Amino acid sequence: MTEEIIMPGEQIADKPLRLSYGYIENEKTYSTVLGLKRDDKVIPLKGPYEARFGDYIIGAVSDVKFSGYNIEMNTAYSAFLPDRLIREKLDFGDIIFAKVMNINEVKDIDLGQVRVLKKGEILKVLPVKIPRIIGRDNSMITLIRDATECSIFVGKNGFIWISEKGNINLAVSAIRKIAREAHTAGLTDKMEKYLKENSDIKDLKENSDIKEDLKENNN
Amino acid sequence: MEKVELFKNGKRHDGRNIEDLRKVKIKAHVLNDADGSAYLEWGNNKIIVGVYGPKECIPRHLSNPYGARIKCIYNMSPFSSPGEHGRSGPSRRSKELSMVIGQVFENVIKTENFPKAAIEIFVDILQGDGGTRCAAITAASVALADAGIPMKDMVSALAVGKVSGTVVVDLDYVEDSQGQSDCAIAFSRRNKDVLLLQMEGDMSKEDMKKAFELALLAEEELHKLQVDALKEVYLNVKEREIFVDI
Numbered sequence: 001m002t003e004e005i006i007m008p009g010e011q012i013a014d015k016p017l018r019l020s021y022g023y024i025e026n027e028k029t030y031s032t033v034l035g036l037k038r039d040d041k042v043i044p045l046k047g048p049y050e051a052r053f054g055d056y057i058i059g060a061v062s063d064v065k066f067s068g069y070n071i072e073m074n075t076a077y078s079a080f081l082p083d084r085l086i087r088e089k090l091d092f093g094d095i096i097f098a099k100v101m102n103i104n105e106v107k108d109i110d111l112g113q114v115r116v117l118k119k120g121e122i123l124k125v126l127p128v129k130i131p132r133i134i135g136r137d138n139s140m141i142t143l144i145r146d147a148t149e150c151s152i153f154v155g156k157n158g159f160i161w162i163s164e165k166g167n168i169n170l171a172v173s174a175i176r177k178i179a180r181e182a183h184t185a186g187l188t189d190k191m192e193k194y195l196k197e198n199s200d201i202k203d204l205k206e207n208s209d210i211k212e213d214l215k216e217n218n219n
Numbered sequence: 220m221e222k223v224e225l226f227k228n229g230k231r232h233d234g235r236n237i238e239d240l241r242k243v244k245i246k247a248h249v250l251n252d253a254d255g256s257a258y259l260e261w262g263n264n265k266i267i268v269g270v271y272g273p274k275e276c277i278p279r280h281l282s283n284p285y286g287a288r289i290k291c292i293y294n295m296s297p298f299s300s301p302g303e304h305g306r307s308g309p310s311r312r313s314k315e316l317s318m319v320i321g322q323v324f325e326n327v328i329k330t331e332n333f334p335k336a337a338i339e340i341f342v343d344i345l346q347g348d349g350g351t352r353c354a355a356i357t358a359a360s361v362a363l364a365d366a367g368i369p370m371k372d373m374v375s376a377l378a379v380g381k382v383s384g385t386v387v388v389d390l391d392y393v394e395d396s397q398g399q400s401d402c403a404i405a406f407s408r409r410n411k412d413v414l415l416l417q418m419e420g421d422m423s424k425e426d427m428k429k430a431f432e433l434a435l436l437a438e439e440e441l442h443k444l445q446v447d448a449l450k451e452v453y454l455n456v457k458e459r460e461i462f463v464d465i
Binding site for chain 1: 254255272273274275276284287327329332333334335336337364365366367368369370371372373407408409446449450453454
């Protein structure tokens with residue numbers, strides 16, 4: 001696989017292609033982001049989350065309105081969740097997992113298929129790393145779920161929710177490892193090995209990876 | 220200020236040729252808490268740029284349903300130059316430059332992807348020595364690319380002008396204040412679209428033509444430095460560790 005870094009405005013292909021991180025001018029396709037070029041595609045290395053129809057997201061209730069809730073979801077836009085779609089009453093700060101049911105041209109987002117998440121922890125990663133964390137046909141996330149016995153929900157907007165039950169520390173360190181090495185090949189095999197080797201991690205401080213993370217944060 | 224001889228024996232007062240840029244050094248991703256950032260040293264100019272966004276546009280009435288609003292704040296530190304000694308906050312000049320830099324990036328950022336939102340560019344001049352608006356645009360372009368904000372193109376800018384009757388590239392403070400003319404130009408990378416053109420003083424049509432040719436040559440060099448700065452951060456796998464958000 002050829003991998004080269006591409007800058008905004010550099011040519012991807014000399015034919016018009018509809019890409020989410022490209023634009024067409026004079027029958028040619030150019031990149032709009034800093035990313036890695038693989039064949040005729042661009043994989044962004046960083047960037048904001050852009051909501052799309054059908055995305056599953058994790059958000060927090062940021063406002064309680066007369067007929068529903070405003071959901072804060074790590075974007076410039078807040079989503080709306082009508083309260084007729086859920087039985088229980090939500091409160092400010094509650095965490096939900098939901099699907100983007102409708103999104104219009106000014107990015108008013110309507111949510112549906114809600115699930116309220118309780119007793120867990122939230123992890124934040126860059127939204128561009130999420131496809132790698134999920135893996136092809138959910139392969140990667142299933143791997144982590146099986147190894148850690150946590151229930152894990154991944155939002156396309158960069159939030160990951162992990163249940164308190166199960167080996168939460170291993171799940172957190174595994175997800176961070178994927179986010180860090182998101183652009184390397186053969187990651188599923190590597191993670192399989194990593195999860196097997198570190199299955200006995202109980203204490204957060206025992207894990208060298210997390211220690212490094214903490215060190216980076218302190219600097 | 221004492222008068223210096225600006226042009227002598229084909230060399231400028233600091234020993235450069237007419238087409239030479241000052242020494243430029245760019246570093247991308249220097250701030251942890253900004254979405255994108257860049258630090259630039261251009262001769263004696265020292266500039267730091269932080270980019271945030273897209274985020275909610277506040278105040279709401281300034282938001283635009285057709286695209287994101289680009290907010291730029293150009294600020295000179297109180298210690299940045301003799302003229303700024305001890306003063307702080309916005310001035311007539313910094314207000315103008317904020318507007319001008321914002322307008323340059325309105326042309327290249329895909330604002331239509333983020334209706335009603337705002338993208339914020341904060342430019343801080345730590346030390347100024349002529350040509351700060353050009354340096355700010357060059358650095359801001361790197362910071363925007365680092366933030367992953369969709370852009371149609373990269374931008375780089377530089378000043379051309381006339382000192383002692385000669386057309387020169389990249390004027391420093393002395394040449395700027397004692398020369399005949401100073402003209403800031405911003406180019407988009409691919410089509411070489413002119414996104415900014417501001418001139419003080421006067422230049423003939425022929426001089427302007429020559430200035431443009433020289434500017435285009437220097438632009439190549441600047442763009443290469445911008446790309447190198449970004450590649451240095453993103454190409455190295457080890458360096459990518461810093462992009463894990465906690």
